Amino acid sequence: MTSFFGELGKRLAEKWISLLLLPSLLLVAVAGVAAALGQSSALDARLLATTVDTWFRAVGALPVASQVLLLGVLLLACSGIGLTVRALSGLTQRLWLGAWGRPARLVSDRLVERRRRRWDSADAAAWTADQQGTVEQFHSSAARRNAISLSRPSRPTWMGDQLAAVEARVHHQYGADLESWWPRLWLVVDDSTRSELRAARSVFDAAALHASWAVGYLVVAAFWWPSALIAVGVWTTGRLRGRAAVQTYATLIESAVDVNKSALARRLDLLEDEESFGSAVGHRVTDVFRKAT
Known part of the structure; x- marks a missing residue:
């Protein structure tokens, strides 16, 4: 001991x-x-x-x-x-x-919305490129989307x-x-x-x-x-x-x-x-x- x-x-x-x-x-x-x-x-x-x-x-x-x-x-x-x-x-x-809590909810929501717009734009570009068969553009857009988040953003x-x-x-x-x-x-x-x-x-x-x-x-x-x-x-x-x-x-x-x-x-x-x-x-x-x- x-x-x-x-x-x-x-x-x-x-x-x-x-x-x-x-x-x-x-x-x-x-x-x-x-x-x-x-x-x-x-x-x-x-x-x-x-x-x-x-x-x-x-x-x-x-x-x-x-x-x-x-x-x-x-x-x-x-x-x-x-x-x-x-x-x-x-x-x-x-x-x-x-995890900013209620006092910063307004700022948090605006940042989440901003991140979602960027993510949605990159995701739409990736789907469009995939449908058109442009592999290089698809990979570029998917990488840009994944750099923001691997799923649709929910945090600021x-x-x-x-x-x-x-x-x-x-x-x-x-x-x-x-x-x-x-x-x-x-x-x-x-x-x-x-x-x-x-x-x-x-x-x-x-x-x-x-x-x-x-x-x-x-x-x-x-x-x-x-x-x-x-x-x-x-x-x-x-x-x-x-x-x-x-x-x-x-x-x-x-x-x-x-x-x-x-x-x-x-x-x-x-x-x-x-x-x-x-x-x-x-x-x-x-x-x-x-x-x-």
Whole structure:
């Protein structure tokens, strides 16, 4: 038990350092630069060196106990900043996935309508090209349509439609209601599939956390304008990572349904061993899961 708790504490400490402490220290360092230079001397390297040297001399003149206390306060402040940003990452995910709630319903509806017009235009062009037999034009229009969403958009953001498209596609193909299917399907899939899904979700969570640090740099930008450039860079890299992660996650979810749908139906005695899975079976499975709700 001692070795177990020791290893657990070590892993927690490593996670705390990598996810919270190091990014917080970087943000605090930028805040220190902002305090030293301000807006009027934002790029004055000589002033920065002089001010930092003065600070270090002042800290070095303090008693050891005061220095330790100051270090403890710094680490505590960094932990608080890290926890705050971690809480903000949930809002970042909601923003990315288009779950904006009632206050932003008007903006959300307009963005959905705009995305639908673009998707409908590309879809119509693809069908026209298919009917006319122009293969190259068909592939071009289909690629343009699929780049917007793999199904008709229902969310105001691209990331949100990546997950919404999975629900629409499996319902159209198998009669599956993913919301009711997923908890049961999770009990059927093997450990390797669960690990892949957890890993993909963790990458998305990490990308949202990364992007959320941009909020801290925007706050610092009120006192030192170059911090705004850092905020843009942090947000952009986090968002790009988030887009790649949510696409992978959505593909894995759809693949899990494709591969395990028959096993799930057989566990419910709704599919014979030699019977193939069809939409009629999928609808029966959905009826069982939803229980007339």
